[in-house]
Amino acid sequence: MAKKIALLQGNEACxxxxxxxxxxxxxxxxxxxxxxVAEVMAGELPKVGGKFIxxxxxxGAMASVIGAALAGSKALTATSGPGASLKQELIGYACIAEVxxxxxxxxxxxxxxxxxxxxxxxxVMQARWGTHGxxxxxxxxxxxxxxxxxxxxxxxxxxxKYRMPxxxxxxxxxxxxxxxxxxxxxxxxxxxxRAKPSVTPEQYKPYDTSFGNVxxxxxxxxxxxxxxxxxxxxxxxxxxTKASLVDxxxxxxxxxxxxxxxxxxxxxxxxxxxxxxxxxxxxxxxxSRSARYAVNELRSQGVKAGLFRPITLWPFPxxxxxxxxxxxxxxxxxxMNLGQMVFEVERIVKNTCKLGRVNRxxxxxxxPTEIMNxxxxxx
Amino acid sequence: MAQRYxxxxxxxxxxxxxxxxxxxxxAASIIEGRHAVQSQSYGPEARGGASKSExxxxxxxxxxxxxxxxxxxxxxxxxxxxxxxxxxxxGGLLLVDSDFVKNPPQGDYKIYDIPIMRTAKVEVGREIVxxxxxxxxxxAMTDIVKRESGEQAVLAKVPEAFKDLNKKAYNLGFxxxxxxxxx
Amino acid sequence: MAYDYEKSIRPGKLPHIWCPGCGHGIVxxxxxxxxxxxxxxxxxxxxxxxxxCASRLPGYMDFNTxxxxxxxxxxxxxxxxxxxxxxxxxxxxxDGDGAAIGGNHFIHACRRNIDMTYVxxxxxxxxxxxxxxxxxxxxxxxxxxxxxxxxDPAFDLAKLAIGAGATFVARTTAFHAxxxxxxxxxxxxxxxxxxxxxxxxxPTTYGRRNKFRSVVDMMKRLKDIAVPVTAAxxxxxxQLEGKILTGVLHKEDRPEYCEQYAxxxxxxxxx
Numbered sequence: 001m002a003k004k005i006a007l008l009q010g011n012e013a014c015x016x017x018x019x020x021x022x023x024x025x026x027x028x029x030x031x032x033x034x035x036x037v038a039e040v041m042a043g044e045l046p047k048v049g050g051k052f053i054x055x056x057x058x059x060g061a062m063a064s065v066i067g068a069a070l071a072g073s074k075a076l077t078a079t080s081g082p083g084a085s086l087k088q089e090l091i092g093y094a095c096i097a098e099v100x101x102x103x104x105x106x107x108x109x110x111x112x113x114x115x116x117x118x119x120x121x122x123x124v125m126q127a128r129w130g131t132h133g134x135x136x137x138x139x140x141x142x143x144x145x146x147x148x149x150x151x152x153x154x155x156x157x158x159x160x161k162y163r164m165p166x167x168x169x170x171x172x173x174x175x176x177x178x179x180x181x182x183x184x185x186x187x188x189x190x191x192x193x194r195a196k197p198s199v200t201p202e203q204y205k206p207y208d209t210s211f212g213n214v215x216x217x218x219x220x221x222x223x224x225x226x227x228x229x230x231x232x233x234x235x236x237x238x239x240x241t242k243a244s245l246v247d248x249x250x251x252x253x254x255x256x257x258x259x260x261x262x263x264x265x266x267x268x269x270x271x272x273x274x275x276x277x278x279x280x281x282x283x284x285x286x287x288s289r290s291a292r293y294a295v296n297e298l299r300s301q302g303v304k305a306g307l308f309r310p311i312t313l314w315p316f317p318x319x320x321x322x323x324x325x326x327x328x329x330x331x332x333x334x335x336m337n338l339g340q341m342v343f344e345v346e347r348i349v350k351n352t353c354k355l356g357r358v359n360r361x362x363x364x365x366x367x368p369t370e371i372m373n374x375x376x377x378x379x
Numbered sequence: 380m381a382q383r384y385x386x387x388x389x390x391x392x393x394x395x396x397x398x399x400x401x402x403x404x405x406a407a408s409i410i411e412g413r414h415a416v417q418s419q420s421y422g423p424e425a426r427g428g429a430s431k432s433e434x435x436x437x438x439x440x441x442x443x444x445x446x447x448x449x450x451x452x453x454x455x456x457x458x459x460x461x462x463x464x465x466x467x468x469x470g471g472l473l474l475v476d477s478d479f480v481k482n483p484p485q486g487d488y489k490i491y492d493i494p495i496m497r498t499a500k501v502e503v504g505r506e507i508v509x510x511x512x513x514x515x516x517x518x519a520m521t522d523i524v525k526r527e528s529g530e531q532a533v534l535a536k537v538p539e540a541f542k543d544l545n546k547k548a549y550n551l552g553f554x555x556x557x558x559x560x561x562x
Numbered sequence: 563m564a565y566d567y568e569k570s571i572r573p574g575k576l577p578h579i580w581c582p583g584c585g586h587g588i589v590x591x592x593x594x595x596x597x598x599x600x601x602x603x604x605x606x607x608x609x610x611x612x613x614x615c616a617s618r619l620p621g622y623m624d625f626n627t628x629x630x631x632x633x634x635x636x637x638x639x640x641x642x643x644x645x646x647x648x649x650x651x652x653x654x655x656x657d658g659d660g661a662a663i664g665g666n667h668f669i670h671a672c673r674r675n676i677d678m679t680y681v682x683x684x685x686x687x688x689x690x691x692x693x694x695x696x697x698x699x700x701x702x703x704x705x706x707x708x709x710x711x712x713x714d715p716a717f718d719l720a721k722l723a724i725g726a727g728a729t730f731v732a733r734t735t736a737f738h739a740x741x742x743x744x745x746x747x748x749x750x751x752x753x754x755x756x757x758x759x760x761x762x763x764x765p766t767t768y769g770r771r772n773k774f775r776s777v778v779d780m781m782k783r784l785k786d787i788a789v790p791v792t793a794a795x796x797x798x799x800x801q802l803e804g805k806i807l808t809g810v811l812h813k814e815d816r817p818e819y820c821e822q823y824a825x826x827x828x829x830x831x832x833x
Contacts, residue, residue, distance in 0.1 A: 005409060006409070007401065007404055007405045007408055007409055007415075007417070024645075025641070025644065025645055027641060043830070046823075046826050046827040046829075046830035046831070047830045047831055049827060049831075051644045051645060051823065053640065053641075053644055053823075055637060055640070055670070056637075056666050056667060056669075056670035057666055059634065059637065059667075060634070060637035060640070060666070060667050060670070061637075063630065063631070063634040063637030063638045063640075063641065063667070064637055064638070064640050064641035064644065065641060066630075066638060066641065067610075067628070067637070067638035067639060067640065067641025067642040067643075067645070068641035068642065068644060068645035069641075070628065070641075070642065071608075071641070071642045071645035071646045071649070072645065072646070073641075073645040075641070075645075089631055090631060090634065093630070093631050117420070117421060118420075173418065173444060173445070174444075176418060176419065177416055177417060177418035177444050178401060178404055178416070178417040178418070179408070179415070179416050179417075180408040180409060180414070180415065220608050220626040220628075220642060220646065220649065221605065221606060221608070221626065221646045221648070221649045222605070223605060224605075225604055225605055225624070225625065225626050226626065226627075227572075227620070227621055227627045227628075227629070228627070228628050228629065229621070229628075229629035230613075230629065230630065230631055231629070238575070238621060239621070286444065289441075289442040289443050289444055290442070290443045292442040292443075293442040293443040296442075365443075365444075365445050367443070367445075367447070368443055368447070
């Protein structure tokens with residue numbers, strides 16, 4: 001049978017990806033330019049017996065998502081810059097309490113209300129450091145409608161596998177543009193479900209590290225009964241201020257994502273003509289599409305340009321970026337903000353190559369010409 | 380590099396130009412199996428203001444999703460013409476609604492005019508189908524998709540009760556454009 | 563034989579953090595008796611709180627318990643209840659947590675009439691942070707941030723809940739210990755949002771700043787200001803000056819949120 005195809009907006013593709021992944025709870029609050037995600041979920045979730053709730057504010061939306069996740073749901077919320085700012089405290093809650101959930105952020109400019117209908121990529125650092133305290137972060141950044149579908153599925157998988165909030169960031173351009181989508185058949189993409197505890201209810205501890213860095217999470221309303229808090233806690237879930245326990249727990253929660261094994265699993269990059277590249281364009285989201293156009297133009301002019309596109313923004317692809325920094329004469333970081341990921345690149349490549357940047361925050365996309373001009377600067 | 384063809388629809392918010400772009404993208408990518416990307420930009424107004432919808436059509440994957448050099452542009456209002464009828468390539472075309480765009484921006488491209496809103500009101504009896512008339516005209520002028528593909532995409536988009544109305548509007552727009560080109 | 567509270571308390575989790583003379587323990591015992599009398603099953607019950615002294619209550623209780631962020635109990639609880647409408651969900655917390663920082667979630671949970679029981683322990687102060695005035699501190703009272711007397715008017719939390727749409731609203735005090743469990747039990751049995759406000763005492767941060775020489779004085783005040791709604795009906799406005807009505811203040815039948823959403827599912831599935 002031919003696959004189902006449709007012309008979908010990025011936001012619609014995101015909702016369809018969530019449904020494919022088995023999302024059965026959405027708690028949200030309307031905000032441009034992410035609202036279509038909520039609209040599709042409001043229509044589709046009840047059809048499959050799932051729950052949709054429009055909460056009184058962004059904070060409530062994030063709270064309902066964590067509550068539903070603890071009751072066993074695969075839960076999603078979608079927002080944009082200002083809403084993501086409001087959600088930050090509870091994203092931190094999901095980090096420390098280790099609650100799987102997915103937060104979609106359709107990025108616009110800022111700060112504050114900024115330009116609600118214009119595109120931006122100014123939340124990439126917010127996605128990493130927005131909530132207070134030390135914590136790991138996973139953030140994925142698709143650049144096409146088809147990839148929004150598959151990366152949303154992957155976000156749910158990573159949330160369940162690593163027991164933490166996972167953010168999907170895409171900019172307004174990809175969120176609102178329409179492209180043909182091929183719907184994967186059931187089973188075609190991997191769907192990971194939450195690991196269940198293997199011990200008896202009497203033995204169960206929600207943060208029992210004898211099961212590894214990611215202890216299994218039971219669900220409220222099952223035969224397991226447990227306590228969850230946003231305080232630093234011991235393996236039984238109850239608050240502790242014992243220095244050694246607090247330290248070990250905080251370190252474990254970062255290590256579970258940043259250890260080599262997890263990085264290899266979580267990181268995902270696309271490279272285009274990087275093999276012999278003398279200049280690397282580092283770009284993500286819709287900007288990477290301009291960069292690819294620029295690479296083709298430059299190659300036709302005889303410039304050995306290549307594209308490095310991180311699909312996983314966090315954890316940052318440190319190893320590969322370091323290698324490319326040694327290989328290339330120059331690297332150009334193009335992003336719709338006034339310089340955010342460029343500092344990560346700078347931290348990693350150090351002085352091994354010349355670094356250039358293209359930045360834009362006027363609500364217009366970065367066009368290929370701007371990138372090409374900057375490439376010529378660093379060569 | 381894959382060839383790309385860029386079309387821009389512009390007008391007032393609420394005139395259905397975004398829908399026209401979506402239908403064209405569906406005709407190209409779903410019906411004809413080519414590559415298409417549709418995008419738009421709009422102000423805070425749900426009605427009024429100026430809005431634009433762009434469709435990039437190509438035979439290979441489309442990277443940069445916005446217009447670079449516009450092959451064909453539609454402007455339904457003077458405000459839209461002033462704001463969005465730019466970046467049209469040398470030898471390209473601009474189609475305007477003759478009743479609303481009195482001063483089309485001049486350039487090294489052909490300018491055509493059709494009283495699109497009036498046609499919708501007088502000849503079809505419903506202003507709401509002006510976007511479908513415009514779509515028919517743009518397809519006739521550009522040949523970017525087959526006439527039947529456009530019609531099929533229009534009919535797939537509208538409820539049963541409005542199929543005849545939209546079919547009439549689409550073909551009226553197509554014929555009027557062919558007439559002008561033939562002159 | 564003495565009532566066995568231990569069966570509902572998590573082994574090893576006592577002593578609690580509350581000060582001597584604090585009324586939260588009285589409320590917790592009332593909640594235990596209410597849950598017991600309603601026959602709620604531990605695995606099928608969730609107790610959710612925010613941040614503050616009162617919000618430490620769930621940690622002592624042997625149920626599914628969730629100690630959330632400041633002010634957010636009702637919103638987390640809404641997620642649990644929507645995901646598992648078959649579970650019993652009880653919220654508890656203080657006045658600052660529930661009605662100031664959490665006021666928006668509180669009124670909207672009332673508006674939705676989602677089936678949960680919210681035990682609001684109103685001790686008129688932010689106790690855990692050391693006695694700052696809350697949205698229910700009486701005008702003129704002293705707190706660490708109102709050294710010259712509180713200029714703010716106070717919320718009437720029960721009226722707020724009624725105005726926002728809660729379909730069961732009751733009030734009592736920490737002095738009226740036996741009424742606490744009766745009202746909570748009635749709230750648990752009620753289908754919809756049930757708010758039980760318990761006027762509480764904080765000798766450490768409120769009492770000592772406001773001329774209460776002892777816990778006994780504070781308890782005496784709670785006893786004196788409380789007037790049952792039934793008795794109030796026969797009293798003059800002059801007699802009711804400075805009094806607070808207790809008992810079931812409001813009860814109505816209105817469609818419950820999860821049941822309404824079940825109908826949404828039916829409509830979406832074309833049943």
